[in-house]
Amino acid sequence: MSLLEQLEEEIVLGLRYPRERLVEDDLxxxxxxxxxxxxxxxxxxxxxxxxxxxxxxxxxVKAHTAKEVRDLYAVRELLETHCASLIQVPVSQDRVEELLEIQQQHDDAIAAEDLRAVVRANTAFHQALFALADNDVLVAAIRRHAQMAYPIRSVTVTSPEFLSRSRDEHWQMIRALQDGDTAGLAEVCRAHLLPSRDAYLRRLGPG
Incomplete structure (x- = not known):
């Protein structure tokens, strides 16, 4: 893993917190x-x-204002719900199996309290899910904005409560795909964004 990837992972895990100075000599x-x-x-x-x-x-490490958080998550909601709505159903069984395998890795990582593996499996799950829309430009935009949210997500990524919710929502996404319910999938994708956004805003306080 490159230095870039290691630092990125430490930011999303909250090991490098918003406003923390990154000193070249220390790194x-x-x-x-x-x-x-x-x-x-x-x-x-x-x-x-x-x-x-x-x-x-x-x-x-980037520290977002309340307006920046709301603006970023408004864009993420537009991108991700639209992407979900573009997925052609029924989805082939091999693509469903791919999601099932990744999600089992996510479940196992949560059970083992291996947060690094949780983050990696979570990223892989969403990449595989949104790739089903067959729009590389849209998928790249989703990934770009998800990366921008890493310092925000760090507030919830280590919380057992939020990890359990994330896991359960992933399974809801898979079931929606299996049922051919893209509207339901889009709604779960929308709800999936809210916990990290709201937790960060609460930490910022009124304003």
């Missing part, structure tokens, strides 16, 4: 990486919306 020491590798990773994380860099100050 070089912690990961045994050369300066140009660290700088390249920080530039790409900034491009992905996970990090902000301030002149003469340094790089920080």
């Amino acid at each position: 070089m020491r912690d990961f045994g990486a050369k300066r140009h590798v660290v700088r390249s990773a920080l530039v790409e994380l900034e491009n992905r919306g996970l990090v902000e860099r301030r002149p003469n100050v340094g790089a920080f």
Whole structure:
């Protein structure tokens, strides 16, 4: 796993929290990486919306305002529900089997309290699900905006309550696909976004 991927994973897991300063020398020491590798990773994380860099100050994990959170999740809802509605049903059994296999990995990771494996299986599940719409541009946009939400999702990603809800909603998505219910699938996708958004807004407080 590259330094970029490791830092991205640490952000979504909350190991690198919003507003935390990312010091080049510290990252070089912690990961045994050369300066140009660290700088390249920080530039790409900034491009992905996970990090902000301030002149003469340094790089920080992105901290979103309430408006930024609402705006981002409004776009994610539009993208993901539309993508779900585009999926042609019935879905072939081999594609359903792929989702079932990934979701079993997600279930197992939650049971084992392996949060890194949870995050990876969750990402794989959504990539496989939205790929069913057969629109690569839309799927790339969904992934891009999901990455931007990593610092927001870090608030809930380690919570057993939210992990259980996420797992249950994944199974609802699979059942909706099996039933050919794209409207129901889109609604579950919409509801699936709300816990991380709302938890982050509550942490920000009134305003």
